[in-house]
Amino acid sequence: MSEERRNGALDRKPKFAFLLQPEFPLNAFILATEALRIANQNSGKDLFDWVLASETGKPVRASNGMRIEVDSDLSSLPHCDYLILLEGNLPTQNNSPQLLSTLRNAHRHGSTVIGVDTGAFALARAGLTGERKLVIHWEAAPAYLEHFPEAQIENQLYLLDKQLGFCAGGVGMLDLMLDLIGRLRGAALAREVANALIHTPRDAARAQRVEGADTDAEPSLSRRLIALMERHLDFPLGPRLLAEQLSISVRTLERHCAREFGQTPSQLYLLVRLQAARNLLFYEEGEIKDIAVACGFSYPSVFTRAFKAQFGQSPRAFRQSFRDIQGRLVRPEIARLSAANKRN
Structure with a gap:
């Protein structure tokens, strides 16, 4: 054969x-x-x-x-x-x-x-x-x-x-x-x-993201920390539990976050949760309150304030802005007629 x-x-x-x-x-x-x-x-x-x-x-x-x-x-x-x-x-x-x-x-x-x-x-x-x-x-x-x-x-x-x-x-x-x-x-x-195509083929198992990629087999502390946070979006872990699961001290965790990210562990965790919420808003049509809960925010109002502080607009406005663009491009003839009606 x-x-x-x-x-x-x-x-x-x-x-x-x-x-x-x-x-x-x-x-x-x-x-x-x-x-x-x-x-x-x-x-x-x-x-x-x-x-x-x-x-x-x-x-x-x-x-x-x-x-x-x-x-x-x-x-x-x-x-x-x-x-x-x-x-x-x-x-x-x-x-x-x-x-x-x-x-x-x-x-x-x-x-x-x-x-x-x-x-x-x-x-x-x-x-x-x-x-x-x-x-x-x-x-x-x-x-x-x-x-x-x-x-x-x-x-x-x-x-x-x-x-x-x-x-x-x-x-x-x-x-x-x-x-x-x-x-x-x-x-x-x-x-x-x-x-x-001027391309060097890569193996199927190559990781998708290159930032912070490790040359050794053992993932870095930063990668393990972010992955841990991403696995616990809905019920965020406190610094003590984060440190325990990473087999380090709380002080080591705090020093690492300050050195590598310029953030406290809680501030870094908030950024991870907000980025996850942004992706959910982009890909999903679920209720804002459900996305808030999925990313560890007990109250939609708290989520909205944090999201607006980070991204400059509310979750609802963020979603609506790119949905409007998608709608205009998916059906440009409808958008053109709508615009003409507004002018008239």
Whole structure:
């Protein structure tokens, strides 16, 4: 048996379907399709085929405002070897029954289903994730855990597990595609594609965030501290409990926070909770009071004051500002008519 066959290569031409959801990450989409195009171009053969789809078959707005034409709607989507769902800034708002049924049917009929960026929300709603480990963009992890508190989220670029896959998005999408190209058509071609895109491939297990990354196997105290705080957003731990769980003294904790962050432990904890709340407001449509509680604020009024002091606007105003922008770009013709009516 050849190496490609052992890695799951197909004798026929593998077919990819990219399912675009509103606010999908354009960078991940471009890197994925460019990787396949370059593989075909450099090989001199039509090795890969792909199709673009949306739920309705109409153009889809990307996260940067560009609109991408597609080839198919869900009802006419052909069978494919890889169904790649690109989700972004609206991970819970567009998971229709038809979309979830499409994901389930594709998986049932042998397709490998891959959720990109926040695509894990839809895969979980479709009942595909079960108790598996998964990957999601790090900013959306707190929102995901609000919906699926028992989830095992891995801090890595991507994860492929039999017929299911997850990718954090961004340039991690290119690493995933290079992995697939290597499995299907050989490592040499994957290296050619990487070189063409001026990219050094990274392992799937590489951590998503580079700030404060450790060169040693043992995570730094700063990383362990922030991770501990992020695991306990709803019921914040006091300095004594933080120190106990980190196996250090309270005095060591205070000195470390002052030296590394210029904050007391409580001030740092507040920043971590406010950033988590900001991400929830961005990705979620839940009530402000529920987001406040999820981030450890007993009273919405306290949350609002702290959020406004940090970000310069109230939680409600923050959410409304980018929802207004999204609405104008999703339906520009409606926004134009509305503006004209206001002038008249």
